[in-house]
Amino acid sequence: MASSKLSSGLIFLQLVLLVFVFNSANAQLKVGFYKYTCPKAEAVVKEVIDQVMKVAPSLSGPLLRMHFHDCFVRGCDASVLLNSSTGQAEKDSPPNLSLRGFQIIDRVKAALEKECPGVVSCADIIAIVARDVTVATMGPTWEVETGRRDGNVSRVSEPLTNLPPFFANISQLIAQFRAKNLNVKDLVVLSGGHTIGTSHCSSFNNRLYNFTGKGDTDPTLDSEYIPHLKKKCKAGDQTTLVEMDPGSVRTFDNSYYTLLTKRRGLFQSDASLLDNSQTKAYIKLQSATGGSTFFKDFGVSMIKMGRVEVLTGKSGEIRKVCSKVN
Template sequence: MVTTNHLMIMFLSLIFLLHTASVALSDLRPAFYSKTCPEAEFIVRDVMKKVLIREPRSVASVMRFQFHDCFVNGCDASMLLDDTPTMLGEKLALSNINSLRSFEVIDEVKEALEKACPGIVSCADIIIMASRDAVALTGGPNWNVRLGRLDSLTANQEDSNNIMPSPRANASALINLFQNYNLSVKDLVALSGSHSIGKARCFSIMFRLYNQSGTGKPDPAIDPDYRKELNKLCPIDVDQNVTGNLDATPLVFDNQYFKDLVGGRGFLNSDQTLFSFHQTREFVELYSRDQYEFFDAFVEGMLKMGDLQSGRPGEVRKNCRLVNVRPAFASSDS
């Protein structure tokens, strides 16, 4: 016998599924929330402004979430999910553990959005908006983001391990990775400019300083004076969680990163290799001379990367760390 309770649960489940399907089939577009949550982008930026004042490094950390999210099965906030008894999340993946930080910033943004318009703005879109704002608030370009993503129902630590590049990666490997996502050499170099702000750990450069390519010697591409600075920052017995600036102006989004690469002062091997490799060098040189060219190319690359989607089912999470509780049918008549 179908009871009123059964009918209500079935109705709610149908509404949930229709909502999920309608969002999943829609195209990403600017002003996606103009009617359902018109203040969404203002709310995100307001929180990011407060975070910038509170801890500037957090802004840089949040900006890189877009990279670590979108490259692993599309831009779906899978990287924000905590582990569960039946799922290993991506936070402890090799490229993320002890590296990704400031997840609490996304929690703060989500809480503010849930107060204004509950159940409307996806965590995946929050990452996209917050990444844009991190750039704009630190002196970089501003742009209209395309929105309308769904949040994934699961995460995949193995995929994250297999996809995300190591700080040891060379330009050839990076080019191949980006090409897998229809991102060009130009996109690769411009998007690497995300390292214009923020810091990285000594762990990521110890091999460059003391055993490049197994030689027992430092990377010859490092400027000698800069190497002395790095040796002082990261001696052989250092706590490898000590951090260093990714470029000479770590609080300002500008083209100093590329100037540093030209001068042999790139912090990470995966950065300096962009100047060493012939296919990427011309773009490094161009962006070191022309900040506007860099900004334009960076925006283009961020938009292209933001369009990566897996096509898998999704939802709008209420808590970015957890999937929503699913509607369930009653197990017996009553």
């Protein structure tokens, strides 16, 4: 009996410690983390991004996507930014080869190092930039929690197992989001980020030309949309870029959900959102109501995603240059 009580007590103590560790890590992530150490941090980021968006608005989608690609692999620790002389870093992995805008992150970092050297992490820069490019494309704003620190490990194999592939079915998507403490609503809301940006034909070419290996097309793709896509993407095309949300590629709006209701989502992962009652209901709601709650929901889900497996306190480091460890 005494042994049983001791065992129960140890288990309870372990649970308390786990909760403490989890909460202490997240407690250090807060709005206004740089209020005293670098009060102009977010203003500096916004100034650079506003300048970039005036001359290169097409980078809005890739810079938003960079935050997602960073957080889903090793957490939001800027590991996606690290270079490797041997081609073994995350950015060298196939899912990340289409990422663009690394030079913009470097530009922001340089401006912040001039303002307050060694203070603002690259991981926080990615998170703030994602918000600012969303605002710049007429999307929602939200208060970005900061206090992340930068990791010093980046492995080429990890994006392959952590990032949801463009051909994922709904079960795979839900499972991968749950693994990051994100729920089904977060999945369908964050997918709405596809309202801005482009994709290479290679990401959906099989839906047009060889869906089951028999030279056929994906039956879940609108048959009237297929000829339109085939004009842009020839079989085997690896380089051509296609708008994910035709007509409003540089405007953050709810039209992505309208496209899904018409079975015109570009990726299989987009189409699969119609295979779940909860995600389908959300798609129909946003399409029917002009995105009545989408902007608010997107901000909430982005904040949640920004908390995934973060390094805080004395963990990690504050990189001087985002592409390499100190």
